[in-house]
Amino acid sequence: TGTSRPQRMLKAVQKNATKGDPQSVISAIDYYCRHKEWAMNVGDDKGLILDSVLMEVNPSTVLELGTYCGYSTVRIARLMSPGSKLITVEFNPAFAEVARQIIAYAGLQDKVTLVEGSSGDLIPKMKERFGIKYFDFVFLDHWKDSYAPDTKLLEDCGLLKKGTVLLADNVICPGAPEYLKYVRNSPRYESRYYKSNLEYTKAEDGLEKSVFLG
Numbered sequence: 001t002g003t004s005r006p007q008r009m010l011k012a013v014q015k016n017a018t019k020g021d022p023q024s025v026i027s028a029i030d031y032y033c034r035h036k037e038w039a040m041n042v043g044d045d046k047g048l049i050l051d052s053v054l055m056e057v058n059p060s061t062v063l064e065l066g067t068y069c070g071y072s073t074v075r076i077a078r079l080m081s082p083g084s085k086l087i088t089v090e091f092n093p094a095f096a097e098v099a100r101q102i103i104a105y106a107g108l109q110d111k112v113t114l115v116e117g118s119s120g121d122l123i124p125k126m127k128e129r130f131g132i133k134y135f136d137f138v139f140l141d142h143w144k145d146s147y148a149p150d151t152k153l154l155e156d157c158g159l160l161k162k163g164t165v166l167l168a169d170n171v172i173c174p175g176a177p178e179y180l181k182y183v184r185n186s187p188r189y190e191s192r193y194y195k196s197n198l199e200y201t202k203a204e205d206g207l208e209k210s211v212f213l214g
């Protein structure tokens, strides 16, 4: 059997990045995935859009659905103000184990709470377990057919407030058609598509930014 792709990515970070330096962790992962082996991180092209939308919102509370190896977790947390909190949800324990180590290597563990489990089970527990009133920013990057049901669940659990920004990865590739239909047709969202590329490739992909109107 040997190592997994996430484990090889972690090794590349430990070899090429500087402990406590989030930007070097991001660069090490991008270099590895562009030149050694592809992996499903949001990547550097879409990552620049994520950075700019995140900085515009300057959120106090962030929810990330789909941690994978923690690349976008590091991208987001490195830009968040002192005292702000990021909760990231990952279903796959092997992914979560690598992500914990990459987030810690970047020195961002104090801002980040990684929760293992299913988003559908965990979203209704956010208030009681983590003392969250609302999320200011939600990054959707997990199973593409979970984007729509989980968005409805966030609404029903009162976790979105007027102005909350949802940013969804992969709305073209692999695609999240049901989600796009939902946010683009609902009067409760103002949506906009940011065209980009599938991570480390020339294929089209993009991010959908949707502002909850309350």
Ligand SMILES: O=C(NCCO)c1cc(-c2ccc(F)cc2)cc(O)c1O
Residues within 6 Å of the ligand: 040, 041, 042, 066, 068, 141, 142, 143, 144, 169, 170, 173, 174, 198, 199
């Ligand atoms: O499934 C994804 N994420 C949830 C993991 O639990 C995912 C997949 C892909 C992708 C894969 C295979 C391909 F051929 C093209 C795209 C890309 C991504 O950015 C993703 O987030």
Ligand SMILES: [Mg+2]
Residues within 6 Å of the ligand: 040, 041, 042, 141, 169, 170
């Ligand atoms: Mg993705």
